[in-house]
Amino acid sequence: MNVGNFGEFGVISRISRRLPQGAGVLLGPGDDAAVVAAPDGRVVVSTDLLVEGNHFRRDWSTPYDVGRKAAAQNLADVAAMGARPTSLVVGLSMPADLPVDWVDGLADGLREECALVGASVVGGDLARADLVVIGVTALGDLAGSPPVTRSGARPGQVVAVAGRLGYSAAGLALLGSGRLGAGRQAPESGPLAAAVEGHRRPRPPYAQGPEAARLGATAMMDVSDGLLQDLGHIAGASGVRVVLDPDAFEVAAPVLAAAGELGADPLDWVLGGGEDHALVAVFPSEVRLPPEWRIVGRIETGEGVLVTGRDDGPRGWDHFQ
Amino acid sequence: MNVGNFGEFGVISRISRRLPQGAGVLLGPGDDAAVVAAPDGRVVVSTDLLVEGNHFRRDWSTPYDVGRKAAAQNLADVAAMGARPTSLVVGLSMPADLPVDWVDGLADGLREECALVGASVVGGDLARADLVVIGVTALGDLAGSPPVTRSGARPGQVVAVAGRLGYSAAGLALLGSGRLGAGRQAPESGPLAAAVEGHRRPRPPYAQGPEAARLGATAMMDVSDGLLQDLGHIAGASGVRVVLDPDAFEVAAPVLAAAGELGADPLDWVLGGGEDHALVAVFPSEVRLPPEWRIVGRIETGEGVLVTGRDDGPRGWDHFQ
CATH class of the missing domain: 3.90.650.10 (PurM-like C-terminal domain)
Incomplete structure (x- = not known):
């Protein structure tokens, strides 16, 4: 069974069932947008694209691995600001003949990596393309700390x-x-x-x-x-x-x-x-x-x-x- | 001149100069993540992928048009929750032989559409791929209102x-x-x-x-x-x-x-x-x-x-x- 057999909304439904929503998710997948708690009053946001053949190869990594990696590189960007990751949204383009198991595995990988930090996959978007492209955006909370940027290094440190x-x-x-x-x-x-x-x-x-x-x-x-x-x-x-x-x-x-x-x-x-x-x-x-x-x-x-x-x-x- | 002539960091530098940061942006492009004000204590988030040949054609739309449209469809998702859009992050995959003018036009379109609502493009990511894929994520603020979802319609309305x-x-x-x-x-x-x-x-x-x-x-x-x-x-x-x-x-x-x-x-x-x-x-x-x-x-x-x-x-x- 491939993605085309299920159709866009069938795949969305399948993915959503694999993605439990944790504390701090005020509105999860299924609406025009999600709503996530930002208790600090500021939100940290970072995005990355992963392109098949460039960032991963389907013959070298399982979909679960790709999901883990896609989540990890964005969650790490949030952590690198000194923040706690809260949530991901994920855009996914893929060919209609992609096996739906591949999408399941990707979702499982995203979920498990998020679970390491208590974050949730709160939304996404599917599109058709000849190659798999994964756009991940991570949000995080600074819990009162100033963000740790690239510009604060001083001689003697x-x-x-x-x-x-x-x-x-x-x-x-x-x-x-x-x-x-x-x-x-x-x-x-x-x-x-x-x-x-x-x-x-x-x-x-x-x-x-x-x-x-x-x-x-x-x-x-x-x-x-x-x-x-x-x-x-x-x-x-x-x-x-x-x-x-x-x-x-x-x-x-x-x-x-x-x-x-x-x-x-x-x-x-x-x-x-x-x-x-x-x-x-x-x-x-x-x-x-x-x-x-x-x-x-x-x-x-x-x-x-x-x-x-x-x-x-x-x-x-x-x-x- | 194409994207390959400038290299990843050259293109990032070029784009960043075209993207002024508005009020509410606490840390803009150039770090591992951006930081945006979320005064409501909740953040609205929505993401979409636009794939060349599927969502737009480079011979039918200018890059400026594509930027406007890419921003618009995400800002609209935020507005549809009853929220005010605050910011976008944008992932962009493209071939190395894409004219750098195309990227400039895209950035201009993103900026101008954001300007309609007082939002800013606060960050992004570039990747190489055989086709142009644009992943846009929009954030928004509810200003104290409950989010307006899809599930609240009642007979008689x-x-x-x-x-x-x-x-x-x-x-x-x-x-x-x-x-x-x-x-x-x-x-x-x-x-x-x-x-x-x-x-x-x-x-x-x-x-x-x-x-x-x-x-x-x-x-x-x-x-x-x-x-x-x-x-x-x-x-x-x-x-x-x-x-x-x-x-x-x-x-x-x-x-x-x-x-x-x-x-x-x-x-x-x-x-x-x-x-x-x-x-x-x-x-x-x-x-x-x-x-x-x-x-x-x-x-x-x-x-x-x-x-x-x-x-x-x-x-x-x-x-x-």
């Missing part, structure tokens, strides 16, 4: 990271290498499997976003395009230089294993790989950070991003170049 | 419409007919031009959304898929029958002219044509309505939508059937 770095790039390289055995199947367990899994389902450290705000972070981003490139935005917006110590990073076992398998430099993935949606934040130097955070550099006067001992390296991702 | 009906369908039929003269150019003035213009740039009656809420409307929608189909949603959600009086509709001159040109029944477009984003609302029968509203029917016990004197007719739009 420290740079810290929470969450994974390099998993997604390592997993993508493994998937693209054709070296995962018969039929190009990913292994089901072990460090290589963990890297592939990290590509399919990023694990943003959501709770560390509001935590960073409470701890006094003055700048923060989620790592979407690669740590060096994203820190370049903080450097630019703040008018400072970011200096990273490559020895401060703990390279995770899956990243090391993938690098060994492919003969790659794991630090390239740690510093340049996107889509893990780690959080990188800038704190006053006297901060005492919980164990989820690792200090990896400092803020100086100047501009740009410098990695001690490396003249150049990966530069992140531009969708059009 | 009256059905009223504000805004245009039939223009967009008439204009689309003209554009598709090949009967607009040499080179299939639309005429530049006159009623046929007004119908084509109505297809390219719908004119939702935004102010009538909050007005309806103040006047005591108990159900409301914007007419996206056709009046009969959309009223079918109100009938279904409210558990009532909607009875329309076809003689109560005033068919506008552009719709009549297009019908004359093409030998069509103009009431088919009035009752079945979508994308004008008129508002249809249900009021207590004793309501005194301002002149922007026209009473076109009543609510009875029963189910479905009945047009007096018409056994059947156009049924609206399903994207997959």
